[in-house]
Amino acid sequence: MRIRPVGAHALLLDCDDAEQVEAWRAELWRRRAAGDLAAVDIVPAALTVLLDGVPDPETTAARIAGWHPRATAAGADAAEVRVPTVYDGADLPAVAEHWGVDVPTVVDRLRRTRFRVAFCGFAPGFAYLAGLPPELAVPRLATPRTRVPAGSVALAGPYAGIYPAASPGGWLLVGRTEMVLFDVHADPPARLTPGTPVRLVPAS
Amino acid sequence: MIEVLRAGALTTVQDQGRPGWAHLGVPRSGALDPAALRLANRLVGNPEQAAGLEITLTGCVLRVTRAVTVALTGAPVDVYVEHPTRPGSTTGRPERDPVGPASARLGPASARLGPASARLGPASARPGPRAVAGDAEPPAGRIRRPGDVGRPLSLPAGAVLRIGPARVGVRTWLAVSGGIAVEPVLGSRSTDTLSGLGPPPLRDTDRLPLGAPTGPPAPVDLTVGPPVPAEVRLTVRPGPRRDWFTPEAVDLLCRAAYTVTPASNRVGARLAGAALPRAVAGELPSEGLVLGAVQVPPDGQPLVFLADHPTTGGYPVLGVVDDVTPLAQARPGTTVRFHGPQR
Numbered sequence: 001m002r003i004r005p006v007g008a009h010a011l012l013l014d015c016d017d018a019e020q021v022e023a024w025r026a027e028l029w030r031r032r033a034a035g036d037l038a039a040v041d042i043v044p045a046a047l048t049v050l051l052d053g054v055p056d057p058e059t060t061a062a063r064i065a066g067w068h069p070r071a072t073a074a075g076a077d078a079a080e081v082r083v084p085t086v087y088d089g090a091d092l093p094a095v096a097e098h099w100g101v102d103v104p105t106v107v108d109r110l111r112r113t114r115f116r117v118a119f120c121g122f123a124p125g126f127a128y129l130a131g132l133p134p135e136l137a138v139p140r141l142a143t144p145r146t147r148v149p150a151g152s153v154a155l156a157g158p159y160a161g162i163y164p165a166a167s168p169g170g171w172l173l174v175g176r177t178e179m180v181l182f183d184v185h186a187d188p189p190a191r192l193t194p195g196t197p198v199r200l201v202p203a204s
Numbered sequence: 205m206i207e208v209l210r211a212g213a214l215t216t217v218q219d220q221g222r223p224g225w226a227h228l229g230v231p232r233s234g235a236l237d238p239a240a241l242r243l244a245n246r247l248v249g250n251p252e253q254a255a256g257l258e259i260t261l262t263g264c265v266l267r268v269t270r271a272v273t274v275a276l277t278g279a280p281v282d283v284y285v286e287h288p289t290r291p292g293s294t295t296g297r298p299e300r301d302p303v304g305p306a307s308a309r310l311g312p313a314s315a316r317l318g319p320a321s322a323r324l325g326p327a328s329a330r331p332g333p334r335a336v337a338g339d340a341e342p343p344a345g346r347i348r349r350p351g352d353v354g355r356p357l358s359l360p361a362g363a364v365l366r367i368g369p370a371r372v373g374v375r376t377w378l379a380v381s382g383g384i385a386v387e388p389v390l391g392s393r394s395t396d397t398l399s400g401l402g403p404p405p406l407r408d409t410d411r412l413p414l415g416a417p418t419g420p421p422a423p424v425d426l427t428v429g430p431p432v433p434a435e436v437r438l439t440v441r442p443g444p445r446r447d448w449f450t451p452e453a454v455d456l457l458c459r460a461a462y463t464v465t466p467a468s469n470r471v472g473a474r475l476a477g478a479a480l481p482r483a484v485a486g487e488l489p490s491e492g493l494v495l496g497a498v499q500v501p502p503d504g505q506p507l508v509f510l511a512d513h514p515t516t517g518g519y520p521v522l523g524v525v526d527d528v529t530p531l532a533q534a535r536p537g538t539t540v541r542f543h544g545p546q547r
Binding site: 005042119121 | 225228230389400401442443444445489492494497514515516517521524525526
């Protein structure tokens with residue numbers, strides 16, 4: 001892990017892999033909750049953790065350099081969320097072709113995968129779900145759809161994701177869910193928060 | 205209640221934003237110049253966190269259904285208050301404030317609201333050539349008096365407030381005693397133009413609820429906001445991906461003059477100028493973004509992120525601007541220069 005400066009009020013922890021990101025994410029959230037770290041936002045991403053709104057980045061960076069995140073199982077601090085999914089996405093055949101298998105095999109792999117929310121972004125409550133092996137990464141659509149319905153379950157790169165609201169989007173659609181993923185009256189407002197284990201279980 | 209008679213090009217409800225939710229993909233949002241909105245709130249006796257309006261370029265026309273105090277800050281605009289002739293007026297002529305430079309009026313605010321028309325005559329209140337906010341003469345039975353940016357203005361129930369357009373700069377903030385009381389979303393009433401959280405931008409005929417006033421207006425005659433400079437100068441510090449650029453890129457950023465492009469908005473100020481050369485090709489995995497991040501897409505043209513910026517993004521960040529608020533007033537075509545923190 002390497003600490004990089006981000007202007008006058010922020011730091012970026014540049015990690016070696018997604019597991020290290022998750023370990024630091026959990027460690028920094030824990031330390032902030034314990035009053036051991038001051039930061040307005042702690043934002044995990046693909047290979048980094050951003051600390052924004054840090055009163056004294058230089059001193060904070062020196063302290064973080066001496067910390068060792070606990071080697072806990074990824075997502076150990078969150079309960080698993082089971083997302084009832086109807087596997088009828090328009091791009092299932094395209095995913096099957098990329099993976100060199102048939103459509104039922106794609107569905108079977110997805111429902112068996114133990115996903116974890118690596119990070120959020122793109123839109124409020126949009127979670128990047130890690131867990132597929134890197135060799136199953138799929139490209140985005142060459143031309144994004146102008147409107148992807150809310151609840152669409154989709155794949156891009158090594159991630160799965162679920163559109164919390166209707167929006168334009170270039171991910172490959174594999175299914176849909178009726179689960180509400182972002183509700184401003186809920187606490188937390190996002191159903192899928194960083195670190196949460198997720199399963200895309202077939203809807204009954 | 206505020207009734208929106210003319211919403212203008214883009215008028216949004218803004219407060220100090222919703223920081224602390226970036227890890228869920230929720231932008232910070234809030235007024236593009238938070239200090240200007242805080243000042244407007246202080247002038248009307250509101251807590252600094254109260255919600256007001258951010259008015260963009262073309263101005264807007266509003267009617268208040270109850271007596272309120274309002275204050276404007278930010279880009280200088282012409283302001284007119286239009287309301288029925290006061291009952292009990294014996295002159296037969298509408299009461300008007302004198303017209304003239306605000307600095308010439310040094311008395312307490314209450315003294316300026318008296319029947320000054322007796323001295324100066326009604327003609328003096330006619331809008332001058334640049335006073336587009338006034339539109340035509342007020343309807344019969346109504347009077348019009350000019351207001352000012354930077355001081356509390358008291359409005360009787362039923363008054364119409366005509367604001368703008370901006371004479372220079374882009375954005376003006378309006379605070380109303382009691383604050384705009386739309387339902388807060390995740391602790392903020394701000395409109396987020398990127399994610400759609402918060403109330404949608406104002407439309408004609410919208411009605412906005414007002415909260416109960418919490419304090420008296422500030423005993424202030426006039427505050428003078430920072431002038432809108434012809435050229436924006438921004439202090440920039442190293443960003444996390446400086447090593448994705450050639451060693452000359454930061455020098456180039458600080459040496460070259462950039463121009464604000466029309467594609468700029470509340471998400472970011474898009475700049476045009478010398479392309480910033482990359483040392484590393486390829487794509488950066490998505491990572492967290494901060495306010496003021498100078499992000500450089502493959503075309504080399506920098507973009508400075510403002511309040512509605514996304515919380516994660518995939519283009520490398522060369523530098524981070526200390527204070528982005530001058531960009532809130534930068535019209536397309538404005539020159540932007542960067543310099544390091546040492547100068």
